[in-house]
Amino acid sequence: MLECGNLRHDVCAPPGGSPGAQVVNWPHMKKKSKAKTARWKSDAFAKAKKIAPRQAIHIGSTPSTRFRGDAAIFGRLVEDHDRHRALFSMIEASERTSPDRAKLFRELVHEIKGHAAAEEQALWSTVLRHPESTDAGRHAVAEHKKIDDQFADLAARNMKLRGWLRRFGETKKLYLHHIREEEQEQFVESQKVLTLADQRYMRSVFVRRKREEKAKARVTPKIKLK
Numbered sequence: 126m127l128e129c130g131n132l133r134h135d136v137c138a139p140p141g142g143s144p145g146a147q148v149v150n151w152p153h154m155k156k157k158s159k160a161k162t163a164r165w166k167s168d169a170f171a172k173a174k175k176i177a178p179r180q181a182i183h184i185g186s187t188p189s190t191r192f193r194g195d196a197a198i199f200g201r202l203v204e205d206h207d208r209h210r211a212l213f214s215m216i217e218a219s220e221r222t223s224p225d226r227a228k229l230f231r232e233l234v235h236e237i238k239g240h241a242a243a244e245e246q247a248l249w250s251t252v253l254r255h256p257e258s259t260d261a262g263r264h265a266v267a268e269h270k271k272i273d274d275q276f277a278d279l280a281a282r283n284m285k286l287r288g289w290l291r292r293f294g295e296t297k298k299l300y301l302h303h304i305r306e307e308e309q310e311q312f313v314e315s316q317k318v319l320t321l322a323d324q325r326y327m328r329s330v331f332v333r334r335k336r337e338e339k340a341k342a343r344v345t346p347k348i349k350l351k
């Protein structure tokens with residue numbers, strides 16, 4: 126896996142080379158070590174663990190992304206995605222009658238509501254304004270609505286019943302699909318229209334907005350699915 130300190134490749138193209146071409150040969154590119162990637166992931170998992178320290182996390186491998194560990198907004202978003210992957214896994218592994226399941230579900234919903242709202246305000250609002258990346262932004266925001274509806278539906282059902290976990294599994298599938306697409310497609314399209322300064326500034330906006338959005342997040346239980 127490769128990373129570049131300059132997120133906008135037109136400022137770091139080799140002499141005579143075209144921006145964006147032959148990325149692998151640029152001298153400032155360095156390989157992300159497996160150890161670093163593992164550390165970034167385990168830092169994110171540790172945040173999830175604080176909610177239920179004894180609950181196991183079984184994630185297996187995660188899709189690779191060049192954005193993990195990035196110092197600007199995309200790295201911060203992937204950090205949250207890893208935290209969410211851990212929370213989904215912990216809920217699935219929890220006993221259906223244990224208080225941990227309820228605590229973890231509440232944390233997951235508040236986390237994702239805060240993350241999605243802040244992501245829309247810090248990133249997608251700008252990405253939508255660029256004609257080249259409007260489709261990418263629109264796709265991500267539309268999926269946020271679907272995910273929100275599924276959480277409202279889950280919140281309206283009894284999590285101690287066996288069928289709840291099956292429904293939860295559907296929401297997990299949708300969310301994992303959403304974040305994989307963000308990391309592998311929509312962030313890539315977005316990066317093409319954003320300067321490095323934009324991306325750094327967006328990180329600070331995201332961090333501030335996420336704190337506020339998560340604090341005011343509310344789940345309104347509502348059956349929406351058959």
Ligand SMILES: [Fe+2]
Nearest residue numbers: 202244304307
């Ligand atoms: Fe995201």
Ligand SMILES: [Fe+2]
Nearest residue numbers: 241244265307
């Ligand atoms: Fe998202």
